[in-house]
Amino acid sequence: MKTLEAIFKRRSIRQYKPGEISQQDIETLLKAAMAAPTARNCQEWEFVVVRDKNMFKKMLEIHPYARMLEHADCAIVVCGNTQREHAPGYWMADCGAATQNILLAATELGIGSVWLGVYPNQDRMDGLSRLLKLPAHVKPLNIISLGLPAEHPAEVDRFDPAKIHYELW
Numbered sequence: 094m095k096t097l098e099a100i101f102k103r104r105s106i107r108q109y110k111p112g113e114i115s116q117q118d119i120e121t122l123l124k125a126a127m128a129a130p131t132a133r134n135c136q137e138w139e140f141v142v143v144r145d146k147n148m149f150k151k152m153l154e155i156h157p158y159a160r161m162l163e164h165a166d167c168a169i170v171v172c173g174n175t176q177r178e179h180a181p182g183y184w185m186a187d188c189g190a191a192t193q194n195i196l197l198a199a200t201e202l203g204i205g206s207v208w209l210g211v212y213p214n215q216d217r218m219d220g221l222s223r224l225l226k227l228p229a230h231v232k233p234l235n236i237i238s239l240g241l242p243a244e245h246p247a248e249v250d251r252f253d254p255a256k257i258h259y260e261l262w
């Protein structure tokens with residue numbers, strides 16, 4: 094699949110059929126994540142791969158919009174290591190770029206994915222940090238829910254020329 098094809102095909106997938114994502118594919122997703130750009134090349138990302146369904150149940154108690162985890166096969170929690178970032182606040186942008194790479198790579202591999210926002214919701218961050226035993230300097234940005242897709246939403250065209258400003262506003 095070409096890059097642009099994956100970009101335009103990617104949709105949030107919240108319905109999954111039974112079946113496992115291979116460890117090899119998970120590693121490909123993580124490799125794609127770590128190919129993302131970061132400020133000063135700090136690579137301050139950390140990834141917690143969760144496959145234990147009991148943990149998904151606990152995540153559901155923390156995140157109010159994560160019902161799809163009930164049928165997910167795997168979750169990747171993308172985190173920022175604030176001890177490694179270039180300057181305060183860069184971790185969100187850097188880990189966001191890594192997240193988008195995971196979503197695009199998942200699209201190419203035929204894996205359903207959806208970004209579940211955690212940062213900047215303090216309750217979700219605290220709950221997930223406790224659950225995953227994250228050190229204080231490691232902040233969760235999101236949960237990426239992954240599974241074999243049981244829905245195939247159509248591509249959407251969100252291109253809006255009104256959002257583009259050439260030279261000046």
Ligand SMILES: Cc1cc2nc3c(=O)[nH]c(=O)nc-3n(C[C@H](O)[C@H](O)[C@H](O)COP(=O)(O)O)c2cc1C
Nearest residue numbers: 103104105106107158159207208209210211246249
């Ligand atoms: C920062 C962020 C937080 C999101 N949080 C959630 C969430 O908590 N639950 C959910 O089902 N989808 C979540 N999404 C997915 C969006 O709802 C989705 O990307 C948007 O509706 C556009 O649809 P599409 O991804 O299919 O193009 C989130 C996306 C982003 C970027």
